[in-house]
Amino acid sequence: MRYNEISHFSHPQHKLKFECNEMPFKCDGCKEAGIGSRYKCSICDFDLHAHCAIPSPSIYHPFYTKCSFLFLSRPAGDKPRYCNACERDVTGFVYHCKSCGFDLHPCCAKLPMVLDDGEVKLYLYRNVSSSCNKCGRKGRSWSYRSTCKKYNLHVACVKDMLAENWQEVYFGRGKSRTMESRIPSLKNSQQIQHKKSRGKVQKYSEIAGLAVQVVISAVLGDPTALIAGVIGSLISRG
Structure with missing residues (x-):
């Protein structure tokens, strides 16, 4: 689902507006790179992937049929975490399975099959x-x-x-x-x-x-x- 304007817990000062352009950006939610569609605060230069701006509270992934991934605004625990899809560090928003300890960046979790x-x-x-x-x-x-x-x-x-x-x-x-x-x-x-x-x-x-x-x-x-x-x-x- 897409909205033209949203309020977001990670940036309560201003509303974020949906836009799409060819400029690359660093997502302020998951801390990963993005391009194209995003939710943006033009005042603060704050950007979120669409997947990070409107996350699902929990997801299931066909690669991990026994796992339930919960959306977290920060990595679980105090040890370094990495994404099981791309093997890069997790430093921001993440989908985490508490039972198995797996992590997925929001964009990785939503990669099309x-x-x-x-x-x-x-x-x-x-x-x-x-x-x-x-x-x-x-x-x-x-x-x-x-x-x-x-x-x-x-x-x-x-x-x-x-x-x-x-x-x-x-x-x-x-x-x-x-x-x-x-x-x-x-x-x-x-x-x-x-x-x-x-x-x-x-x-x-x-x-x-x-x-x-x-x-x-x-x-x-x-x-x-x-x-x-x-x-x-x-x-x-x-």
Whole structure:
């Protein structure tokens, strides 16, 4: 459900308005990067992913059928926590299962089970035997894999690419108002492995590029064709 304006417990001073633009941002709820749709306070430069702004009190996930994840505004306990989907640290809003101790970032918890932009269809897996086209390893975090099984991208690898290229977002060196460009070029995102003959490499590179765009969009909390296209245009320039 989407509202044009909301009040939020994490920012009681002002109302947050829904907006969508191509400027990346750091979510003040989960502390992760975002792009596209968000709830924003224009006075304080306060931003929330839609998933963080309007969370579910509790969720169930098909990968953890025996777990019940409760929404928390801060990590449980006093020890470092990490997301079981992307393996990155949990420092803000989180879905936590008290019985098993699993944690999920709100955007990771809401990752679509299927991504389909009309050119490539990708399915979300908890464990997959295929090697990641980015890192070449198996079994690291959740993965999106194509129907043909030729393309497999770890959610962790996508976040690593973002962390490497968007340091000002991830490490708090400035929020969206300080960025010179809408989206920094993801210079390493096309360095993926191919096993096809030389004559087919170009076509497979194009398909893999689409896969990267769609997965990045989903990880950032906005799996839409519009945002994927914006990211794709910048990837091609990188």
